[in-house]
Amino acid sequence: QQQVKQSPQSLIVQKGGISIINCAYENTAFDYFPWYQQFPGKGPALLIAIRPDVSEKKEGRFTISFNKSAKQFSLHIMDSQPGDSATYFCAARLSNDYKLSFGAGTTVTVRA
Amino acid sequence: DAGITQSPRHKVTETGTPVTLRCHQTENHRYMYWYRQDPGHGLRLIHYSYGVKDTDKGEVSDGYSVSRSKTEDFLLTLESATSSQTSVYFCAIGIVGETQYFGPGTRLLVL
Numbered sequence: 001q002q003q004v005k006q007s008p009q010s011l012i013v014q015k016g017g018i019s020i021i022n023c024a025y026e027n028t029a030f031d032y033f034p035w036y037q038q039f040p041g042k043g044p045a046l047l048i049a050i051r052p053d054v055s056e057k058k059e060g061r062f063t064i065s066f067n068k069s070a071k072q073f074s075l076h077i078m079d080s081q082p083g084d085s086a087t088y089f090c091a092a093r094l095s096n097d098y099k100l101s102f103g104a105g106t107t108v109t110v111r112a
Numbered sequence: 113d114a115g116i117t118q119s120p121r122h123k124v125t126e127t128g129t130p131v132t133l134r135c136h137q138t139e140n141h142r143y144m145y146w147y148r149q150d151p152g153h154g155l156r157l158i159h160y161s162y163g164v165k166d167t168d169k170g171e172v173s174d175g176y177s178v179s180r181s182k183t184e185d186f187l188l189t190l191e192s193a194t195s196s197q198t199s200v201y202f203c204a205i206g207i208v209g210e211t212q213y214f215g216p217g218t219r220l221l222v223l
Binding site: 103 | 211214
């Protein structure tokens, strides 16, 4: 069973719109939450990451919001562009571990 | 792809045959990982290595073995391939929590 539950499975957004992907976890021992972006035929690449002592992190058009009490975190893609069309994975790492647990992935399609 | 290559990139094999996938890095990273990617499951860790000859199992290790005799090479072996092992396999290097880089992947089809 997946330790990190990701939704939705896919979404379509118009160019300039906001894409929102949500992830939830149960294990409070997770201490690092990265998001990966994967284009077709390529390996995943680290996009942005957050630690639980911060509620929000922004890098360009990408923002992670983190709600520790609800054990949820989300990725917001502002002003979505066709080049953002990709599969996005959330993940989590247990404290003092070097393994990641991944969500199932969300395929984002940005229509021009 | 941060100095990571995987070979072969594509392979078709038959049930019951052994298969070895290779991951080669030029970054001198201590940590290396093998994942499989399947629709609806995201990426699942098969095995990982924290040094030469130091390996450990991940969440889906049954039917797979690994070896690491040199820092730069991490081999994944399917001793007797099954159709359920049809997947895309990714190698990764680096330390989770700092930066982890993924290779380009190997598409494996077991008939």
